[in-house]
Amino acid sequence: MWHTTLFLLVVGSIDAGIVEGSATHGPGSAAPTLAIAGLWLVALGTATAAAASERQLRRQKVDLASLSAMVARLDTSDGAEEIPGILLEELCATFGFERGVVLASPEGDLRVLAATDHVPREALAPGLDPLIERVWTDRAPRLVREIDPAIDPRLGALFPGSRNLLVVPLFHEGGHALGAVVVERGGTTSGLRRWVVSMVAQFVAHAALALHNAWLTEDREAQLETIRGLERQLRAHNLELEVKVAERTEELRETIQHLQDVDEQRRRLLAHVVQAAEEERRRIANDIHDDPVQKMVVLKMRLELLAKANPDLPELDDARDAVLGTIRSMRHMLFDLRPPILDEEGLGPALRYFLDNSEIDAAWAVEDELDTEPSTQTRVILYRIAQEALTNARKHAHADEISVKLQDRDGGVWMGIADDGVGYTPEGSVVAEPGHLGIAAMRERAEMAGGWCTLRSLPGAGTTLEVWLPMEEEADQHMPTVDEGEDVAMAVSPMRIDRIA
Ligand SMILES: Nc1ncnc2c1ncn2[C@@H]1O[C@H](COP(=O)(O)OP(=O)(O)OP(=O)(O)O)[C@@H](O)[C@H]1O
Ligand SMILES: [Mg+2]
Structure with missing residues (x-):
């Protein structure tokens, strides 16, 4: 102007x-x-x-202000759902496009994610039009005056009677194709300014980035949700397991308690049986001593008197010798039934006495290192176990040496009996061989008293028995002790029998 x-x-x-x-x-x-x-x-x-x-x-x-406004909207959007709609809105508002559509999906197939009015979204059939393939290959937008439905049927169905379309590939930055954006300017004049095309490409690139990130985030969240779900399941499962374990533990505790009760009863019963057997042995010993032995002694004295009065009858001397032999056998029997030395002198001396009289060929030694003598019951049990082990050594081992050791250990009494004989292979089974009850009985006796008994042997390497019994308080014995049953003890004492004999 x-x-x-x-x-x-x-x-x-x-x-x-x-x-x-x-x-x-x-x-x-x-x-x-x-x-x-x-x-x-x-x-x-x-x-x-x-x-x-x-x-x-x-x-x-x-245009640039619109672009940055769109980026700001994308940043504050609520997720992948909203992004295509924002892109289309901004493209139409900024560049005046009449129709438009955003085609993409996280799975790679093309779906209508956003479309302006007058675009029949449901018209999109599965598959890929050559036009889309071309923009993907070129990685650049393409201007199309009109769409030929015979060549690009899907785009043709979305944009019936289209004019001046811009097809922009939707790429993840430097990566794979996510989809495409198609916008229509309409009108009769063809072509778009280069600036507009490059700006549209910019809008689409930003939206592609935002969309890809949103899909990734959604994917991560879905994975996280799955993990959280699994974690919840795991926790519930754990809880269930813990409850079950607690129940089982309780059941187990009750079962163990029950087994312990049963075991305790069994032990008490066995103890009772053993004690009863010991008492019975003592009673029989007393009876034999009080009646048959006394009578035999009287008979022997009478025979001696008769022999003095009738020196011409040598048969009387033979009869006297026979009676003396019977008295000696009875003395052995009395000792086996209940060795008085066990009560009078203790376990060590009783074992020495047993070995002295047991016709064992091997050299033997008893090392008694006990500070205190065990209770009567413990003594009897250990004596019976040793009796069986030493009898086995005599019968089976053919040993040169046998050693017996007694020691105070771990608040109880430990006994070791070892021979250097032929040895054998102990069976792993806890069930005794029929007719061979000695070892099983040893174990039973030890366990009955709350202790243990082990036997180690190898062919050619001898046999070692170890027994441990807890030190028991002296129980109220039903069997008479030396003090309280002086008569009985004297009656069954081998010394007494010797004296009588
Ligand atoms: N000290 C040992 N040396 C070698 N073999 C042994 C010894 N002790 C036990 N055995 C073997 O173990 C077997 C079982 O012994 P166990 O005392 O149970 O029965 P037993 O002595 O045969 O019969 P019993 O029932 O009269 O004791 C014996 O037959 C013997 O073969
Ligand atoms: Mg035996």
């Missing part, structure tokens, strides 16, 4: 003679006017071009 005003002013000044024209030109010459008109035209052209680029710059500024 100011150019034109300036031009008119200059022309007016020349006409009025205010401004002098060229000296060579006379008044009324048109040359200066033409020169000025030329200059004016140049100035006008320059000004128009400047105005146009200024408008374009302003326009671009607006």
Whole structure:
């Protein structure tokens, strides 16, 4: 405008003679006017071009502002669901597109994620149109004047009667194709400014990034949710297991308690049986001593008197010898039934006495290191076990040496009996061989008393027996002790029998 005003002013000044024209030109010459008109035209052209680029710059500024507004919306969006809609809205609002669609899916197939009105979303059939494939291969937007449904049936169905479409590939930055955005400008004029195409591509690239990230986040969240679900299941399962374990533990505890009760009863019963057997042995010993032995002694004395009175009858001496032999056998029997030395002198001396009288060929030694003598019951049990082990050594081992050791150990009494005989292979089974009850009985007796009994043997390497019994308080014995049953003890004492004999 100011150019034109300036031009008119200059022309007016020349006409009025205010401004002098060229000296060579006379008044009324048109040359200066033409020169000025030329200059004016140049100035006008320059000004128009400047105005146009200024408008374009302003326009671009607006587009860029829209782009950053869309990025801000994408950033605050609620997830992948919203992003395609935001993209389409912004594209249409910024560039004036009439129709548009966003085709993509996390699984790689194309689905309509967002569409403007007048786009029949349900029209999209599975598959890929060549046009989409082309933009994917080129990785660049493509302008299409109209869609030929015969070539691109899916896009044709989405955009019936389309005009001037821009197809932009949706790529994860530097990665794989996610889908495509198709927008329609409509109208009759074809083509789009390069700036618009590149700006649309920018919008789409930002949205692609946001979409990809949102899908990743959703995927992670889904995985996290699955993990959380599994964790919940695991915790519930754990809880269930813990309850079950607690129940089973309780059941087990009750069962163990029950077994312990049964075992305790069994032990008490066995103890009772053993004690009863011992008492019975003692009673029988007393009876044998009080009656048959006394009578035999009397008989022997009478025979001696008769032999003195009838020296001519040597048969009386034979009869006396026979009676003496019977008395000796009875003495052995009495000792086996209940060795009085066990009560009178203790376990060590009783074992020495047993070995002395047991016709064992091997050399033997008894090392008694006990500080205190065990209770009567413990003594009897250990004596019976030793009796069986030493009898086994005599019967089976063919040993050169047998050693017996007695020690105080771990609050109880430990007894070890070892021979260097032929040895054998002990059976792993706890069930005794029929007719061979000695070892089983040893174990039973030890366990009955709350102790243990082990037997180690190898063919050619001898046999070692170890027994441990807890030290028991002296129980209220039903069997008479030496003090309280002096008569009985004396009666069954081998010394007493010797004296009588
Ligand atoms: N000290 C040993 N040396 C070698 N073999 C042995 C010894 N002690 C036991 N045995 C072997 O173990 C077997 C079982 O012994 P166990 O005392 O149970 O029965 P037994 O002595 O045969 O019969 P019993 O029932 O009269 O004791 C014996 O037959 C013998 O073969
Ligand atoms: Mg035996």
